[in-house]
Amino acid sequence: MAAEDNLPRLSEQNVAYRNSQGRVELLIEAQLFFKFYESRKSMKKYTLYATMGAGFESVVAKELQSLGYQTRTENGRVFFEGDQSDIVKTNLWLRTADRIKILLIEFKATSFEELYDQVYDYSWATLLPVDAQFPVKGRSVRSKLHSEPDVQSITKKAIVDKMIDQYHRRGFLPETGSYYPLDVHIYKDVVRLSLDTTGDSLFKRGYRVEHGGAPLKENFAAGLLRLTPYDGSHPIIDPMTGSGTLAIEAALIAKNIAPGSWRKFAFDNFDWFDQEAHYLALEEAKTKVKILEAPIWASDIDQSILEVAKLNAHNAGVLQDIRFKQVAVKDFATDLENGIIIANPPYGKRLKDKESANKLYEEMGNIFRPMTSFNQYYLTAAPEFEKYFGRKATKKRKLFNGNLRVDFYQYWVNKR
Ligand SMILES: C[S@@+](CC[C@H](N)C(=O)[O-])C[C@H]1O[C@@H](n2cnc3c(N)ncnc32)[C@H](O)[C@@H]1O
Numbered sequence: 098m099a100a101e102d103n104l105p106r107l108s109e110q111n112v113a114y115r116n117s118q119g120r121v122e123l124l125i126e127a128q129l130f131f132k133f134y135e136s137r138k139s140m141k142k143y144t145l146y147a148t149m150g151a152g153f154e155s156v157v158a159k160e161l162q163s164l165g166y167q168t169r170t171e172n173g174r175v176f177f178e179g180d181q182s183d184i185v186k187t188n189l190w191l192r193t194a195d196r197i198k199i200l201l202i203e204f205k206a207t208s209f210e211e212l213y214d215q216v217y218d219y220s221w222a223t224l225l226p227v228d229a230q231f232p233v234k235g236r237s238v239r240s241k242l243h244s245e246p247d248v249q250s251i252t253k254k255a256i257v258d259k260m261i262d263q264y265h266r267r268g269f270l271p272e273t274g275s276y277y278p279l280d281v282h283i284y285k286d287v288v289r290l291s292l293d294t295t296g297d298s299l300f301k302r303g304y305r306v307e308h309g310g311a312p313l314k315e316n317f318a319a320g321l322l323r324l325t326p327y328d329g330s331h332p333i334i335d336p337m338t339g340s341g342t343l344a345i346e347a348a349l350i351a352k353n354i355a356p357g358s359w360r361k362f363a364f365d366n367f368d369w370f371d372q373e374a375h376y377l378a379l380e381e382a383k384t385k386v387k388i389l390e391a392p393i394w395a396s397d398i399d400q401s402i403l404e405v406a407k408l409n410a411h412n413a414g415v416l417q418d419i420r421f422k423q424v425a426v427k428d429f430a431t432d433l434e435n436g437i438i439i440a441n442p443p444y445g446k447r448l449k450d451k452e453s454a455n456k457l458y459e460e461m462g463n464i465f466r467p468m469t470s471f472n473q474y475y476l477t478a479a480p481e482f483e484k485y486f487g488r489k490a491t492k493k494r495k496l497f498n499g500n501l502r503v504d505f506y507q508y509w510v511n512k513r
Pocket residue numbers: 310311312313314336337338339340341342343396397398399402424425426427441442443444457
């Protein structure tokens with residue numbers, strides 16, 4: 098790729114500003130521009146980290162390791178090293194993470210002066226073009242600087258002041274250009290400033306139509322599948338498939354389809370980012386798609402929700418890979434064997450729904466308990482699920498579906 102292709106875009110404001118200034122100012126700006134370009138070459142190594150829902154750290158770490166990265170895990174974060182092509186690869190391929198961020202700076206601060214000074218010290222003009230839009234999200238946990246709005250506004254002010262100085266602006270920044278989502282996170286007085294390379298969370302794959310039901314997030318569904326031995330080589334059944342999330346994510350795993358294939362990422366708008374890397378990674382991903390080996394079965398009692406599931410599967414390119422069928426649990430039958438049953442039955446959160454949920458769990462027990470060649474996995478918030486299902490789980494894993502505390506009840510064929 099020609100070096101020029103990799104140059105940051107100059108905004109109209111920037112060009113106008115450059116033209117209306119004297120020669121010296123123009124030269125300084127050109128120097129900065131060169132520095133900006135030089136420091137953002139696509140091979141530059143970054144400290145990166147993936148964020149994820151509570152309880153999925155080890156799942157994301159495993160995914161990163163199987164993509165070839167060495168990882169370090171903290172609560173809610175898995176760190177790794179990489180360049181721009183790794184930013185593309187992880188955004189495109191991670192099924193269970195929320196976001197990929199670049200760790201820009203890390204320091205200790207217990208006063209707002211310290212926070213301001215340390216943020217100001219970073220060379221922001223090497224990251225942000227003069228017209229960048231850069232919202233700053235703030236979060237503070239168990240730290241002296243506990244007021245999140247103040248942390249956020251002081252961080253923003255320090256960046257703005259530094260940019261104004263570095264770009265020789267008088268008083269304001271236009272913030273009309275590309276979008277650079279920043280976040281400042283303080284934990285036990287240690288401040289981390291990061292650039293989000295993802296944008297909308299990775300659960301937003303882009304294949305799903307809105308329908309107002311209670312679907313699982315796509316990365317959560319993929320995370321559940323990763324907690325099972327599923328690799329596409331055995332049949333899988335979701336007998337309460339709803340909008341089809343588990344079945345579709347299973348098909349993407351089985352066929353080795355990159356879950357980020359349909360969407361854009363925040364890095365697509367970074368002026369210094371090698372845009373060809375995204376295109377090349379997508380082309381490479383197409384060559385890695387496999388043929389489905391074992392059946393994927395998805396059924397539900399409700400025909401209208403099955404139509405939504407089919408549309409979603411169509412959008413994800415896996416409609417032909419999933420057998421959809423309208424059938425109530427109590428009438429469920431299959432010839433398949435030696436596979437996985439996974440489902441997210443209704444929780445019966447409201448009192449009047451509780452009884453029908455319990456009845457459904459009983460029906461599930463009657464139908465699925467005898468299917469002893471299947472490893473079975475049920476996600477529900479109902480604490481008495483095992484009682485109604487009629488069997489104690491081999492293992493129960495506590496998870497959070499959004500803010501809701503749930504359990505992933507696991508029934509293994511061969512108790513390990
Ligand atoms: C919580 S939703 C599943 C959501 C799904 N995992 C998704 O991501 O869209 C529960 C589903 O169970 C289905 N269901 C309820 N009772 C059923 C029954 N007796 N037999 C089969 N499906 C049933 C509902 O129609 C609903 O689609």
